């Protein structure tokens with residue numbers, strides 16, 4: 001049976017942290033005093049976890065951290081992941097939206113077509129919609145969609161080997177296009193040029209789509225909105241602004257620090273009009289193109305425009321714990337089950353039981369909001 005949570009959401013996206021070490025100390029993420037807390041597992045352990053999950057319908061894998069490119073052997077690990085094939089089925093996508101997350105992957109006989117009752121288009125991001133039929137086709141030998149999120153500091157050297165190993169696309173975290181401001185935010189001098197070189201190398205070798213994520217924090221970098229719009233057009237990358245979330249080490253988050261989607265759109269419109277682009281329901285970003293067609297931006301707005309209704313994600317931390325939601329207060333120790341000698345079927349059963357505990361949504365800004373049990377650097381984006 002494919003992985004679904006109790007709200008009927010297909011779980012097809014895995015975010016796998018391969019280390020909680022990082023060479024940057026970004027102010028919205030780390031205090032700068034703490035190092036890694038949880039440690040890493042052997043790549044073979046991650047590979048087994050991923051292989052079992054792919055058999056249950058995971059079609060997208062994003063490698064995260066800390067900083068994943070600090071792990072020696074990451075290129076070989078990508079090569080091993082690229083040998084895995086997506087299982088089961090995917091829908092005929094009518095509107096060209098990515099839509100993989102809407103798939104209901106099963107094992108079916110060769111040549112059989114299966115019709116699955118599927119959810120109708122939700123009225124909004126928190127409406128789970130009603131049932132309807134969706135024609136499906138076999139994934140056949142589709143490769144997995146393997147992505148990676150990095151701070152880009154060592155990407156220039158690794159872009160080509162990662163591409164050749166089978167990496168599909170890369171997202172670079174970058175919170176200012178002004179080198180001094182960049183150094184102030186990352187608390188690492190001279191990083192800007194490294195990251196820019198990494199972005200250009202990734203583009204040269206064809207890691208696409210190439211996204212640049214900028215976490216906006218009021219009082220730190222909201223004046224970077226228009227410069228990033230220009231950067232997207234000049235560098236030919238997709239810049240995505242992210243609303244600041246309460247996942248930082250020193251708990252400085254408050255609603256006042258959030259630069260919201262509406263503010264970002266209003267500010268960017270002062271520079272150039274934007275046209276919204278349709279996006280897949282499980283995609284986290286709202287997408288916009290500039291009116292002349294040159295350059296695209298995205299906005300990930302979990303605070304002002306939550307998108308939990310179509311969440312298709314689970315995470316595995318660098319020390320082998322499953323997290324069902326970024327804001328979960330629970331860790332489910334998959335690695336411990338593995339170490340006790342569980343078979344692949346027993347691992348699959350454990351994963352299935354954990355996914356049934358997936359939270360409906362986050363409660364940021366609500367009276368009953370409880371901070372996540374881990375901070376972002378120890379979860380992995």
Ligand code: SF4
Pocket residue numbers: 302307308311312313324325326327359360361362
């Ligand atoms: S907050 Fe949790 S449920 Fe909502 S989109 Fe993020 S991971 Fe999914």
